[in-house]
Amino acid sequence: MSLSYCSSPCANHCPPHHQAILNVCPPHLLHSNEAPTEALTKDVQRCIGDAFQEIFCLDVERAQLQSTIQRLETRQIVLYNFIDMHKPVIAPVRRLPSEVLCEIFFHYVVSTGKYQQTNFTPFTSVCRRWRDIASTYPRLWRTLRVDCASNNCYPGYCFCETRTWHLLQRSSSVPLNIEINSYSSTSGSGRLLSSLLSQSKRWGSATLTIKAELYDNLFVGRAIELPQLKCLSIAFIRPYGLHSNEIVPFIRSLHSLQELALHMNWNRGPTALKSIWGRLRKCVLRACLLDDVLQALPALAAHASVSLLSCQIHGSAIPLLETPLDCLVSSLSFEECGEDFVATIMRSLTTPFLNRLAVSGFANTGLLVDLLLPLLSRSDNGLTHLALDLPYTVLAMTDLFVLFDSPNTKSLIDLELKCNGLMSTALMQSLTKWANAAPRLHTLAFRGCQNLDEVCLLDLHTKRKGVLHELWLMSDVPSIPPMISDTTRDVLRAGGLEVGYFMEKESPFY
Numbered sequence: 001m002s003l004s005y006c007s008s009p010c011a012n013h014c015p016p017h018h019q020a021i022l023n024v025c026p027p028h029l030l031h032s033n034e035a036p037t038e039a040l041t042k043d044v045q046r047c048i049g050d051a052f053q054e055i056f057c058l059d060v061e062r063a064q065l066q067s068t069i070q071r072l073e074t075r076q077i078v079l080y081n082f083i084d085m086h087k088p089v090i091a092p093v094r095r096l097p098s099e100v101l102c103e104i105f106f107h108y109v110v111s112t113g114k115y116q117q118t119n120f121t122p123f124t125s126v127c128r129r130w131r132d133i134a135s136t137y138p139r140l141w142r143t144l145r146v147d148c149a150s151n152n153c154y155p156g157y158c159f160c161e162t163r164t165w166h167l168l169q170r171s172s173s174v175p176l177n178i179e180i181n182s183y184s185s186t187s188g189s190g191r192l193l194s195s196l197l198s199q200s201k202r203w204g205s206a207t208l209t210i211k212a213e214l215y216d217n218l219f220v221g222r223a224i225e226l227p228q229l230k231c232l233s234i235a236f237i238r239p240y241g242l243h244s245n246e247i248v249p250f251i252r253s254l255h256s257l258q259e260l261a262l263h264m265n266w267n268r269g270p271t272a273l274k275s276i277w278g279r280l281r282k283c284v285l286r287a288c289l290l291d292d293v294l295q296a297l298p299a300l301a302a303h304a305s306v307s308l309l310s311c312q313i314h315g316s317a318i319p320l321l322e323t324p325l326d327c328l329v330s331s332l333s334f335e336e337c338g339e340d341f342v343a344t345i346m347r348s349l350t351t352p353f354l355n356r357l358a359v360s361g362f363a364n365t366g367l368l369v370d371l372l373l374p375l376l377s378r379s380d381n382g383l384t385h386l387a388l389d390l391p392y393t394v395l396a397m398t399d400l401f402v403l404f405d406s407p408n409t410k411s412l413i414d415l416e417l418k419c420n421g422l423m424s425t426a427l428m429q430s431l432t433k434w435a436n437a438a439p440r441l442h443t444l445a446f447r448g449c450q451n452l453d454e455v456c457l458l459d460l461h462t463k464r465k466g467v468l469h470e471l472w473l474m475s476d477v478p479s480i481p482p483m484i485s486d487t488t489r490d491v492l493r494a495g496g497l498e499v500g501y502f503m504e505k506e507s508p509f510y
Contacts, residue, residue, distance in 0.1 A: 102137040138172035146180045161192045175204025200224050205231035219250050235263035248272045298325045305331035312338040324350040331356035346371040352380040358387035365396040369403045382411030390419035404437035414443040421451035428456040432463045445472035454488045471499045
């Protein structure tokens with residue numbers, strides 16, 4: 001081994017280490033002012049010179065070692081850079097067939113496009129192959145969003161027009177998802193509407209948040225064909241002068257319609273659409289009259305899903321039915337509906353297939369449980385999904401566990417509660433204590449819970465280990481989600497319980 005590669009003192013390359021040199025001077029001279037002899041003075045001077053020589057040699061060796069370390073570190077960096085540059089060459093994603101990559105891209109678009117404008121940049125800017133694959137896969141370009149508001153587009157020029165033509169060209173012949181969030185006739189391009197209407201036979205779903213004048217331009221007095229339209233959602237901005245007799249014929253003409261959401265306040269509309277209820281799989285009604293809802297629910301198809309939003313009973317008279325109406329829906333949701341309205345609906349129905357139920361804005365938990373127990377007793381299925389508001393009262397928790405003791409909730413799999421941190425703690429303690437309450441509970445979700453008691457959560461996990469697998473959280477402050485410590489999360493994950501977060505307007509299982 002050469003001197004440049006010597007990494008430790010040795011007899012071959014380093015100056016010899018003489019212990020006698022360090023002991024050349026008697027100890028009593030080191031700690032006194034006595035004068036040394038002439039011979040001792042010469043010996044000390046010689047030893048000091050030898051020490052300086054050895055220090056010089058050590059400095060030389062240290063410099064050589066530092067140079068060697070620097071050379072090794074530089075070589076190591078070069079090798080790491082080589083590995084980082086060449087690892088993607090053998091990555092499995094490079095060997096994926098184009099069809100599989102297309103499906104991955106499509107699922108990404110679906111997951112991100114729900115809350116924001118779809119961003120195609122991540123997979124069109126990676127490499128030429130990905131860009132070519134994405135550009136030639138029509139399903140990626142099937143969603144057309146039009147937002148021609150006066151602050152986005154200018155008279156004579158519409159920013160949405162070029163983008164829409166581009167998407168229409170790339171989407172080929174696949175069914176389209178049309179979303180018109182706003183449109184101003186002063187800035188929006190007439191050519192844009194003509195382009196969309198020319199592809200009306202490809203419309204697979206349409207979500208329209210528009211003014212009445214745009215609805216007239218699109219559908220009134222036009223021979224428009226929508227043979228593939230399965231999903232329709234309509235919400236009108238300032239629906240002045242809008243009459244239901246203008247909308248009913250249009251909806252009746254949609255022979256493939258399976259999902260309908262009417263976000264509008266109009267009387268007798270659901271009654272006029274009685275002929276289409278039987279083929280709907282999903283229905284959303286907002287601000288409808290009680291009589292209309294009672295006529296629509298029994299006419300819906302078996303195992304349909306129904307959401308009722310902001311529905312109230314107008315007037316003091318509440319209709320009383322001698323015999324409950326048969327309703328074959330499997331999912332029923334009330335959001336911000338009056339308590340009298342919810343109570344009347346529940347008393348008026350027999351729901352043999354009901355297994356999903358969501359009720360928000362209902363403060364009287366005791367009354368709600370009294371309504372649910374008879375309703376569930378008239379069902380052939382057990383309740384599997386339940387979403388409720390849990391007020392901050394001790395009685396609310398007691399009433400809730402009266403419901404959990406019912407045989408119709410023994411099959412409960414998913415439970416979502418809107419409550420604060422104290423009520424979530426009380427619920428977890430009760431679920432830990434009463435193992436027979438919802439024994440098959442798989443998913444637990446807390447909405448509006450800012451602080452979560454981790455000790456109670458760990459106790460609940462220990463008690464229901466192997467059964468409870470998902471915990472979903474959403475705080476009342478969207479920008480500050482409820483946090484669980486990394487230690488607790490690791491313990492939960494090791495035991496098979498995953499923690500996730502959901503957004504304000506979504507539910508983990510509805």
